Amino acid sequence: MVTSLTLPPPPPLAAAGHCLLLDFDGTLVDLVDRPDAVEVDHALLALLEHLLGTFDGRLALVSGRSVAQIEGFLGKSATGIAVVGSHGAELQLSGERITPARPAALDEAEQAFAAAFGGEQGVVIEVKSLGVAVHYRMAPDHAAAARRLAERYAGTDGLVLQSGKMMVELRAGGHDKGSGISALLAQPPFAGSIPVFVGDDVTDEAGFAAVAGLNGVGVLVGPIRETAASYRLDDVAAVRTWLRAVA
Numbered sequence: 367m368v369t370s371l372t373l374p375p376p377p378p379l380a381a382a383g384h385c386l387l388l389d390f391d392g393t394l395v396d397l398v399d400r401p402d403a404v405e406v407d408h409a410l411l412a413l414l415e416h417l418l419g420t421f422d423g424r425l426a427l428v429s430g431r432s433v434a435q436i437e438g439f440l441g442k443s444a445t446g447i448a449v450v451g452s453h454g455a456e457l458q459l460s461g462e463r464i465t466p467a468r469p470a471a472l473d474e475a476e477q478a479f480a481a482a483f484g485g486e487q488g489v490v491i492e493v494k495s496l497g498v499a500v501h502y503r504m505a506p507d508h509a510a511a512a513r514r515l516a517e518r519y520a521g522t523d524g525l526v527l528q529s530g531k532m533m534v535e536l537r538a539g540g541h542d543k544g545s546g547i548s549a550l551l552a553q554p555p556f557a558g559s560i561p562v563f564v565g566d567d568v569t570d571e572a573g574f575a576a577v578a579g580l581n582g583v584g585v586l587v588g589p590i591r592e593t594a595a596s597y598r599l600d601d602v603a604a605v606r607t608w609l610r611a612v613a
């Protein structure tokens with residue numbers, strides 16, 4: 367973990383011998399009030415298509431979202447892009463998808479979240495293939511209660527509590543972005559390439575640690591914090607500018 371108060375910007379992005387792994391929310395698209403309100407603009411789709419070609423297929427999105435959600439956002443542009451979804455539990459590669467069974471306790475947790483927060487203005491409950499999240503970006507007073515309720519279910523049926531930005535989530539355990547990236551890097555066309563992983567959230571730290579162990583580098587997006595990343599970029603706009611200059 368780096369504890370210094372600064373990290374340099376990454377060197378120019380080079381595709382040769384590398385693979386590119388990109389977080390989604392807060393890295394490729396700006397954070398918005400609701401998880402379902404994200405809009406993917408044409409410029410991002412064009413950039414991803416360009417990167418897919420430049421990296422000769424060695425491009426992956428690595429997200430806390432499910433693979434289905436990421437595909438829903440990208441539409442046809444998702445074709446050919448690998449996806450590590452659900453905080454590392456799901457893998458979509460070369461048209462094949464690996465999705466573990468949904469823990470039964472997620473349904474129970476979803477009902478408890480709905481009973482506690484369903485009528486609360488500004489609280490959004492997001493149901494995913496392998497997780498359920500309570501978002502309180504528009505109602506931050508509910509943060510502590512949401513966390514307390516999530517803590518009650520953590521450990522049940524293997525569920526783990528995942529912190530996030532203005533949200534708390536219960537998700538299937540046994541995976542994280544690090545294990546997902548390692549599984550991806552064992553497969554062609556990623557095997558043997560040096561990973562570059564860009565992410566902003568605490569869930570990305572396992573990914574930063576994994577790429578460091580594979581001789582790769584992590585790029586933190588946003589304010590400096592204790593991190594396993596080696597470089598830092600300020601925001602989504604800076605990420606896109608850096609990606610566009612790929613050689």
Ligand SMILES: O=P(O)(O)OC[C@H]1O[C@H](O[C@H]2O[C@H](CO)[C@@H](O)[C@H](O)[C@H]2O)[C@H](O)[C@@H](O)[C@@H]1O
Nearest residue numbers: 390391397398399400401429430431503531532
């Ligand atoms: O790993 P990521 O792709 O960064 O996904 C992490 C979580 O992102 C989403 O939540 C975040 O973005 C929302 C939309 O901008 C925002 O409203 C929320 O406050 C953020 O926490 C997504 O909804 C989660 O499922 C992901 O786990």
